[in-house]
Amino acid sequence: xxxxxxxxxxxxxxxxxxxxxxxxxxxxxxxxxxxxxxxxxxxxxxxxxxxxxxxxxxxxxxxxxxxxxxxxxxxxxxxxxxxxxxxxxxxxxxxxxxxxxxxxxxxxxxxxxxxxxxxxxxxxxxxxxxxxxxxxxxxxxxxxxxxxxxxxxxxxxxxxxxxxxxxxxxxxxxxxxxxxxxxxxxxxxxxxxxxxxxxxxxxxxxxxxxxxxxxxxxxxxxxxxxxxxxxxxxxxxxxxxxxxxxxxxxx
Amino acid sequence: xxxxxxxxxxxxxxxxxxxxxxxxxxxxxxxxxxxxxxxxxxxxxxxxxxxxxxxxxxxxxxxxxxxxxxxxxxxxxxxxxxxxxxxxxxxxxxxxxxxxxxxxxxxxxxxxxxxxxxxxxxxxxxxxxxxxxxxxxxxxxxxxxxxxxxxxxxxxxxxxxxxxxxxxxxxxxxxxxxxxxxxxxxxxxxxxxxxxxxxxxxxxxxxxxxxxxxxxxxxxxxxxxxxxxxxxxxxxxxxxxxxxxxxxxxxxxxxxxxxxxxxxxxxxxxxxxxxxxxxxxxxxxxxxxxxxxxxxxxxxxxxxxxxxxxxxxxxxxxxxxxxxxxxxxxxxxxxxxxxxxxxxxxxxxxxxxxxxxxxxxxxxxxxxxxxxxxxxxx
Amino acid sequence: xxxxxxxxxxxxxxxxxxxxxxxxxxxxxxxxxxxxxxxxxxxxxxxxxxxxxxxxxxxxxxxxxxxxxxxxxxxxxxxxxxxxxxxxxxxxxxxxxxxxxxxxxxxxxxxxxxxxxxxxxxxxxxxxxxxxxxxxxxxxxxxxxxxxxxxxxxxxxxxxxxxxxxxxxxxxxxxxxxxxxxxxxxxxxxxxxxxxxxxxxxxxxxxxxxxxxxxxxxxxxxxxxxxxxxxxxxxxxxxxxxxxxxxxxxxxxxxxxxxxxxxxxxxxxxxxxxxxxxxxxxxxxxxxxxxxxxxxxxxxxxxxxxxx
Numbered sequence: 001x002x003x004x005x006x007x008x009x010x011x012x013x014x015x016x017x018x019x020x021x022x023x024x025x026x027x028x029x030x031x032x033x034x035x036x037x038x039x040x041x042x043x044x045x046x047x048x049x050x051x052x053x054x055x056x057x058x059x060x061x062x063x064x065x066x067x068x069x070x071x072x073x074x075x076x077x078x079x080x081x082x083x084x085x086x087x088x089x090x091x092x093x094x095x096x097x098x099x100x101x102x103x104x105x106x107x108x109x110x111x112x113x114x115x116x117x118x119x120x121x122x123x124x125x126x127x128x129x130x131x132x133x134x135x136x137x138x139x140x141x142x143x144x145x146x147x148x149x150x151x152x153x154x155x156x157x158x159x160x161x162x163x164x165x166x167x168x169x170x171x172x173x174x175x176x177x178x179x180x181x182x183x184x185x186x187x188x189x190x191x192x193x194x195x196x197x198x199x200x201x202x203x204x205x206x207x208x209x210x211x212x213x214x215x216x217x218x219x220x221x222x223x224x225x226x227x228x229x230x231x232x233x234x235x236x237x238x239x240x241x242x243x244x245x246x247x248x249x250x251x
Numbered sequence: 252x253x254x255x256x257x258x259x260x261x262x263x264x265x266x267x268x269x270x271x272x273x274x275x276x277x278x279x280x281x282x283x284x285x286x287x288x289x290x291x292x293x294x295x296x297x298x299x300x301x302x303x304x305x306x307x308x309x310x311x312x313x314x315x316x317x318x319x320x321x322x323x324x325x326x327x328x329x330x331x332x333x334x335x336x337x338x339x340x341x342x343x344x345x346x347x348x349x350x351x352x353x354x355x356x357x358x359x360x361x362x363x364x365x366x367x368x369x370x371x372x373x374x375x376x377x378x379x380x381x382x383x384x385x386x387x388x389x390x391x392x393x394x395x396x397x398x399x400x401x402x403x404x405x406x407x408x409x410x411x412x413x414x415x416x417x418x419x420x421x422x423x424x425x426x427x428x429x430x431x432x433x434x435x436x437x438x439x440x441x442x443x444x445x446x447x448x449x450x451x452x453x454x455x456x457x458x459x460x461x462x463x464x465x466x467x468x469x470x471x472x473x474x475x476x477x478x479x480x481x482x483x484x485x486x487x488x489x490x491x492x493x494x495x496x497x498x499x500x501x502x503x504x505x506x507x508x509x510x511x512x513x514x515x516x517x518x519x520x521x522x523x524x525x526x527x528x529x530x531x532x533x534x535x536x537x538x539x540x541x542x543x544x545x546x547x548x549x550x551x552x553x554x555x556x557x558x559x560x561x562x563x564x565x566x567x568x569x570x571x572x573x574x575x576x577x578x579x580x581x582x583x584x585x586x587x588x589x590x591x592x593x594x595x596x597x598x599x600x601x602x603x604x605x606x607x608x609x610x611x612x613x614x615x616x617x618x619x620x621x622x623x624x625x626x627x628x629x
Numbered sequence: 630x631x632x633x634x635x636x637x638x639x640x641x642x643x644x645x646x647x648x649x650x651x652x653x654x655x656x657x658x659x660x661x662x663x664x665x666x667x668x669x670x671x672x673x674x675x676x677x678x679x680x681x682x683x684x685x686x687x688x689x690x691x692x693x694x695x696x697x698x699x700x701x702x703x704x705x706x707x708x709x710x711x712x713x714x715x716x717x718x719x720x721x722x723x724x725x726x727x728x729x730x731x732x733x734x735x736x737x738x739x740x741x742x743x744x745x746x747x748x749x750x751x752x753x754x755x756x757x758x759x760x761x762x763x764x765x766x767x768x769x770x771x772x773x774x775x776x777x778x779x780x781x782x783x784x785x786x787x788x789x790x791x792x793x794x795x796x797x798x799x800x801x802x803x804x805x806x807x808x809x810x811x812x813x814x815x816x817x818x819x820x821x822x823x824x825x826x827x828x829x830x831x832x833x834x835x836x837x838x839x840x841x842x843x844x845x846x847x848x849x850x851x852x853x854x855x856x857x858x859x860x861x862x863x864x865x866x867x868x869x870x871x872x873x874x875x876x877x878x879x880x881x882x883x884x885x886x887x888x889x890x891x892x893x894x895x896x897x898x899x900x901x902x903x904x905x906x907x908x909x910x911x912x913x914x915x916x917x918x919x920x921x922x923x924x925x926x927x928x929x930x931x932x933x934x935x936x937x
Contacts, residue, residue: 058491084493096488098481105477110492114474117502120494123474165492313739393924402674402738403927406874407920413871414916421909532871536746543743576754583747587740588733 010069011036011203012057012173017066019056026052028227030066034173039204041214043238044224045247050207051093053224054175057205058090059083070173085115089171093178095158099151103142103161106150107133110165132168140164140194156187160194167198174198175205180213192216223247258468262603266551267464274457284446291453291521293561294460295321298514300542300553301467302507307539308547309476310503311483312400316408317511317538319415320383322530324512326419326426327382329525330366331375332435332443333427352434357424366425372439379516380509387508391501398497409532416531431526435519443520456517460554463510467550470506479503511538540579543586546595555594642904645784650900652789652858655796657892659851660869661876662803665888667844668877670807670820671837673731674742677749678873679866681723681845684752685715685852686861687760693767705770708853712795715849723845727838735837749867756863764862773857788857795854803847804885816840875919881929891929895919 012034019027027049034040042050055061057068059080068075075083084090098106111132114123137143140160145153150161159179166174179195180188192213195204199217208214214221214235221238223231231241238244259267278290299317306312337351345355350362368374390411394404419426427433435443442448470476478499482489490496519525528534545556560582568575590596660682667675675681692711696703703710726748734741769788776786807813818826819836827833855861876895880887895915902911923929 060487060491079495080490081493081495084491090491092487096485098484098488100480100484101477106481109474109477109481109489112493115493116495117475117498120475120478120499121470121473162488165488169493313742394927397924397927399924399927402742403878403923405739405742406674406871406878407923410871410875410916410920414913414920417909417916418913421907421913532867539743573754573758576750580747580750580754583750584730584744587744587747588730591737591740 010034011038011071012205013067013069014053014057015067015069017053017056017063017068019052019061019064026227027056030224030227030229032222032229032232034203034205037201037203039199039206039217039219040222041206041208041218041220042222042224043208043214044230047226048224049227050224051177052227054090054177054205054207057083058088058175060090081115084169084171085112087172088175089166089169089173090175091162091166091177091179093181095155095162097150097153097158097161097165099149102147102149103137103153104133104146106161107136107164107168110168112169136164136168139167139197141190156183156191159183159187159191163191163194163198171202173203173205177207178209179206180208180210188213258472262599263468263551270551270554271461274460275454279450279453284449287453288449288521289565290558291449291456292518293558294456294554295514295518295521296538296541296561297460297554297557298463298517299507299511299538300545300557301463301550302510303539303542304547304550304553305467305470305479305510306503306507307542308549309471309479309483310500311479312500312504313405313539314408314504314507315405315532315535315539316412317507318530318532318535319408319412320387320508320511321515321518321534321538322415322419322525322527323383323386324379324515325519325525325529326432326515327369327375327378327512328516328519329432329435330369331372332438332519333432334362334366334369335438335440336434336436351427351432353427353430353432354424359424363425379512383508383512384505387505388501391504392497395497395500395504400500409535412530412532412535416527419527419530427526429527431524431528433524433526435523438520444523449521452517452520456521459513459517463513464550464554467506467510471550475499475502540583542593544582544593546593546598548592549595552593552595552598559594643901648785648789649903650897651793653900654893654896655789655792656851656855656858656869657873657876657896658796658800658889659854660848660873661880661888661892662800662885663844663847663851664873665877665880665885666803666807666847667841668874669884669888670816671735671840671844672738672820673735673841674738674745674874675731675844676742676746676870677726677752678745678845678848679868679870680749680752680756681719681848681866682852682855682869683756683861683863683866684719684722685849686856686865687756687765687852688715688718688849689853689856690760690765690767690861697768705772707770708773708857712850712853715853716846717849719849719852720842720846723848724838724842726845727841731841732834732837749870753863753867760863762863764860764865766860767856769857792854792857795850799847799850800889806843807885812836812839872916875916875923879919879923879929884929887929 010033014033015031017027017030018025030049030053042053044050052061056063057075059075059078063076066076070083070086070088073086075086075088078086098109101109108125108129111129113129114120134143134146137146140163142153142157142161142164145157150158153161159182163176163179176195180191183191188210195217206214206217218235220233221235222229223238223241223244225247230247231238231244233241274294279287282290299321303314303317306314333351337349339349342348342350342352342355345352347355347360350359354362368378390408394400394407399407420429422428437443443452478489478494482496482499486496489499515525515529518529541556541560542553543556544560545554546552560579564575564579567578586593592599660678663681664675664678667673667678689708689711692714693704693707696707696710730744730748731741734744773788773791776784777790778784807816815826815831815836818829818831819833823833826836852861852866859865872895876892877888879895880889880891898918899911899915902914905911906914
């Protein structure tokens, strides 16, 4: 697929990615590359295939054709949990946390140790675990709520908890699907602050509609339209691309 | 700061002690051996219930085929006992002495290969645990790896229960058919039909039951227990936290199968026979009923459910056979509609708080003699 | 195995066996149709479906007795009255059950399964108390007895043909109601997006109740047809419930065509195997095959691939 320069410095190399649902191509021959420590934002109108792209990378949806290389490993052949273990973390659009468990237990489950059946039977809650959980809990503003059951948390707090659960996994590639959607203004500000802190030392792939937020964090922006790349580059470049303006404002 | 720091919390400890007192002291002292043997029979279903709490209550996997595993355990034990009862000396009037009577009636002239290992007691004990576990592993691996769950899993396990029953009934010469394997006499030379033996077996069973309770509680308190709960709510999140959801489901299903099999083996010993009527769809669903009534989230609840529903069944169906089925149906509907957490839920929501208040206001007046039940998780 | 039969004998036996399979197919289809509506369209597991069918059978039995005593001249055609009555009785009971039980459990499918099992116990006991534990059979009007002599060695029973014709008619009617009538569109709208359907003015509660009632009513007709070829007892419904669920699941839960195709293949497999093996082994092998196929292809024979 990729001739010429080897994607050695790319963390994630998506090439020729296609998925069709009963003939409808939600993602169509898509290629893009994410570098180490890059923050990439995917934008695009509804139905452009943004969430599907994340689904494909994390293994939730199987690609019809194409390849997803992560550090030279082919992700399309791995199962979801193996993809996580390879270092890809995914946050869903609606907060998905374990409501019948406490904040502590939620974070503990995400702690990357004892992930096999017998590993989890012999898993000990030692000081390293406790310390890391408390550290992360502090970062996500939930330090004093460790023993609260997650169903008692507000929508924003659940979003933070899920971000915390990803954080504790310490992934090399973090994928966030609309992390500030549905949040109050103050929660939004806090989340931006949180994200700015956690996106250091790793690559991040974000779907977001909030343009101010995008402008704040994005290194590079990819605009999707009908499952294909419409434009790619800096925010400045994308904003002035006539094709983008046409899609967003043309009608 | 951590909630699960002790093996049993206060109310669970109370539940454990109350159950121990009831089963080890009160019932043996107050019941004659016939009634005590009935209790022993009820308790065999408690093993199934404990497994269902793990697999259904915690893991959210409803199996309508637990009778299969109960039956496999029971049949393994029955095969051993039957071979012992079919010594050449005992069966010399048969045309082929030394094989079980029903084989002789069905013109078999030699012992089928799969019966042969059951000459050995240690092999039998291993088979009781491993055969059901292996079965569960195959079913679980096939289904959970392909993400079959929920109602589909329930229906398919039910179909498997139906298949096994039809197979056992149809293959009379190999299985004893509809009558099952009967006329069991001795275990390693020890006559299991005497009152004394029944008394001893009762205690063996209760000890095993407490062993299973402790094992289930252990599983519940490990991270695996929390992963089961997590999986029930947000399967995808567990998957994207790096766990293989299928493996955890397979484990829960296999554990439930092994618990059920121990119950089945004890059933054979206590009752003295095993038949397909404890394998099929109806007994399998009844086992779910006991668990639901006791409380699907409570290990102790499962034991109480098995005891109380069966007690009601025996006493009601003795005097009002018609009312019993109405009652059972209504009980089931009521539990599902109004009390999804069963008796243990009622206990935890309504009775426990009152006792706590009683303790708080009048320290000395303890609620002695009251039946304590483990509250659901935390 | 075939040594004792001549080629034409064998052909005749296969044809008769195939025909026996077609009757089994009709019963499966009639039962599965109702179930496919309730399970496939509403996602509700109704373990009491067999009991709704048996209600239809008992209604037919009562009608036949009543007609014989009150209006013997009507007897040749009583079956049509009975069928309508069976539909009404089972359908009405179904709507009552939906109102009292099912509507509280839409979000807990596994619990519906358990609750309807409780209901089936109650209904079975009710039948036993009212009609007695013994099986009852209806008397067929004269024109339904006997059989057509197709060739020298092939006989086709008339009641079987009648049941098959009936099955076809009802299947067409159900397909019409679900796929072409405006009511069917409402049902599908509710299934696909309950909130949205409510928002555009569909009375979702009413749709649920009538859908459940329709499914149960068809079960009643199935029971009515069932009396033509077998006798009725309080627990007869239970014998069919697992098979029927397998038919629906095997066909792909949301596909009417799949249900029919799967009922056909299952019934033909079973009745053909019955010729070579004992009845119980035929059933074991049929069921095992279905379970094995479902393990490899859990979505059933006919299912759409959709996102999520």
